[in-house]
Amino acid sequence: MPTARRLAHEFLHRRGLTTIFGNPGSNELPFLAELPDDFTYVLGLHEGAVVGMADGYAQATGRPVLVNLHAAAGSGNAMGALTNAVYSRSPLVLTAGQQVRAAIGMEAMLANVDATQLMRPLVGWAGEPSCAEDVPRSLAQAVFEAELHRRPSYLSVPYDDWAAELDANAAVTLDRSVRRGLTPSESQLDDLAEAVATAKNPALVLGGDLDATGLFDRTVALAEHLGLPVWVAPSPHRLPFPNRHPLFRGVLPAGIAPVSAALTGHDLVLVLGAPVFRYHQYVPGAYLPEGTRLIQVTDDFGAAARAPMGEALVADPAPVIEALLAKVPGRGSSGDHVGNPEPETGGKALHPEQVFAALRETQAESTRYVVESTSTNSAWWRQMDLRREGSYFFPAAGGLGFGLPAAVGVAMGSPDRPVVGVIGDGSANYGITALWTAAHYRVPVTFVILRNGVYGALRWFGELLGTPDVPGTEIPGLDFTAIAAGYGVPATTVTGLDDLHAQLKSTPDGPRLIQVDTEPTTPE
Numbered sequence: 001m002p003t004a005r006r007l008a009h010e011f012l013h014r015r016g017l018t019t020i021f022g023n024p025g026s027n028e029l030p031f032l033a034e035l036p037d038d039f040t041y042v043l044g045l046h047e048g049a050v051v052g053m054a055d056g057y058a059q060a061t062g063r064p065v066l067v068n069l070h071a072a073a074g075s076g077n078a079m080g081a082l083t084n085a086v087y088s089r090s091p092l093v094l095t096a097g098q099q100v101r102a103a104i105g106m107e108a109m110l111a112n113v114d115a116t117q118l119m120r121p122l123v124g125w126a127g128e129p130s131c132a133e134d135v136p137r138s139l140a141q142a143v144f145e146a147e148l149h150r151r152p153s154y155l156s157v158p159y160d161d162w163a164a165e166l167d168a169n170a171a172v173t174l175d176r177s178v179r180r181g182l183t184p185s186e187s188q189l190d191d192l193a194e195a196v197a198t199a200k201n202p203a204l205v206l207g208g209d210l211d212a213t214g215l216f217d218r219t220v221a222l223a224e225h226l227g228l229p230v231w232v233a234p235s236p237h238r239l240p241f242p243n244r245h246p247l248f249r250g251v252l253p254a255g256i257a258p259v260s261a262a263l264t265g266h267d268l269v270l271v272l273g274a275p276v277f278r279y280h281q282y283v284p285g286a287y288l289p290e291g292t293r294l295i296q297v298t299d300d301f302g303a304a305a306r307a308p309m310g311e312a313l314v315a316d317p318a319p320v321i322e323a324l325l326a327k328v329p330g331r332g333s334s335g336d337h338v339g340n341p342e343p344e345t346g347g348k349a350l351h352p353e354q355v356f357a358a359l360r361e362t363q364a365e366s367t368r369y370v371v372e373s374t375s376t377n378s379a380w381w382r383q384m385d386l387r388r389e390g391s392y393f394f395p396a397a398g399g400l401g402f403g404l405p406a407a408v409g410v411a412m413g414s415p416d417r418p419v420v421g422v423i424g425d426g427s428a429n430y431g432i433t434a435l436w437t438a439a440h441y442r443v444p445v446t447f448v449i450l451r452n453g454v455y456g457a458l459r460w461f462g463e464l465l466g467t468p469d470v471p472g473t474e475i476p477g478l479d480f481t482a483i484a485a486g487y488g489v490p491a492t493t494v495t496g497l498d499d500l501h502a503q504l505k506s507t508p509d510g511p512r513l514i515q516v517d518t519e520p521t522t523p524e
Contacts (some may be wrong), residue, residue, distance in 0.1 A: 042437065184323075226324070
């Protein structure tokens with residue numbers, strides 16, 4: 001009779017979950033034993049980096065990915081990175097080893113007490129099989145929950161379950177399939193099309209879910225067909241629209257009153273593939289301008305339910321976009337992309353705009369950028385020209401530690417496209433162990449570390465909150481070239497623009513790190 005381990009491996013193989021990101025402990029070894037040859041285990045040195053890499057890999061591939069964590073401690077280490085995966089809607093399947101069943105109740109070492117509660121409310125579903133016979137079904141549920149809800153799930157499995165021999169009933173799980181379908185009714189599509197067609201001055205607000213689900217090109221076609229101005233929803237984790245397109249109006253600010261001010265003059269705001277809205281700094285005011293109607297289209301039930309205003313249609317955005325293209329008369333608008341302005345220059349060091357302009361001028365158009373430098377947001381959008389789907393990845397919850405690991409995961413998930421991680425010196429420390437994984441697996445990724453010696457975003461918030469004199473905003477004395485060398489990643493420091501261009505034009509066959517001294521800036 002097959003063991004629970006064999007059935008689990010076969011189920012994962014059939015579902016295509018053959019790449020595992022993890023940092024194993026003793027409880028996880030029985031699951032990893034006898035791993036089939038076609039499985040790939042990607043080792044990370046800290047669970048935060050492990051989840052960050054898996055998050056990037058899932059976003060790059062559009063598929064669920066398996067993560068292997070060590071009991072309660074490893075799960076706890078992963079939770080900071082998990083916040084980003086939740087809001088990027090990455091379908092991570094988190095598994096954790098549990099103590100043997102006989103030892104859980106007495107709280108033996110490495111027992112995960114109340115395991116199903118540990119990761120809540122971050123995960124969409126958490127479970128622990130009631131018995132060894134329930135392991136295959138529980139694993140299948142974890143996978144299907146992640147796929148259906150596009151949110152991480154969590155499964156804790158007592159390690160003595162994996163060797164248990166199961167009867168034929170357990171094997172029927174192997175043939176299961178679960179598919180989602182959220183096609184709106186014809187009357188719902190007609191109502192939406194009429195609202196758009198009859199609006200005097202409508203606008204589109206687009207979210208990262210459109211890029212994450214392969215709708216980038218169709219979204220551009222819709223905007224050009226309707227001739228509508230396009231905003232990107234606040235704090236985007238993906239870019240759903242070319243940022244130098246003539247219809248692009250920018251990324252909405254992340255405060256209530258500023259969003260309302262930005263949308264003034266539009267009688268209809270159609271929000272596609274985004275929450276309404278991901279506010280950050282609290283700037284109170286009216287949610288919408290007087291007389292503005294908002295309609296949200298999302299397949300995220302939670303995002304639809306928690307929005308404070310407007311109407312919501314819970315549906316897959318793809319058929320909605322196609323219906324609007326077919327049902328709403330075209331107003332036609334495209335035009336040439338808008339050129340980038342001359343970059344700001346620094347005094348004592350390079351301005352971030354100079355760094356981003358150098359990236360734009362030297363890197364291929366197909367480059368994927370993983371960005372975690374929050375204080376340089378305005379400089380980034382001024383200087384970059386992103387026209388391809390899947391070109392931009394950002395920590396969806398703002399939790400530090402995403403950039404370095406996610407860049408590794410994105411590069412492993414999309415070896416056909418160059419990957420550049422643009423990371424602030426404050427953020428880099430939270431995921432620094434990902435450098436070892438990049439070196440060990442020879443991942444061809446370029447890390448550009450912007451070193452300014454301060455937590456720039458924190459300083460900006462200090463001014464916003466009227467607390468400019470708080471401690472802990474300076475981080476001098478960091479040398480990421482020395483750190484990278486210790487992890488096995490070739491690294492260099494550049495201080496001049498010509499040297500930066502020369503370094504960026506070279507093509508590495510593995511990972512590399514470029515440390516660039518820059519002047520501090522603010523997010524806005």
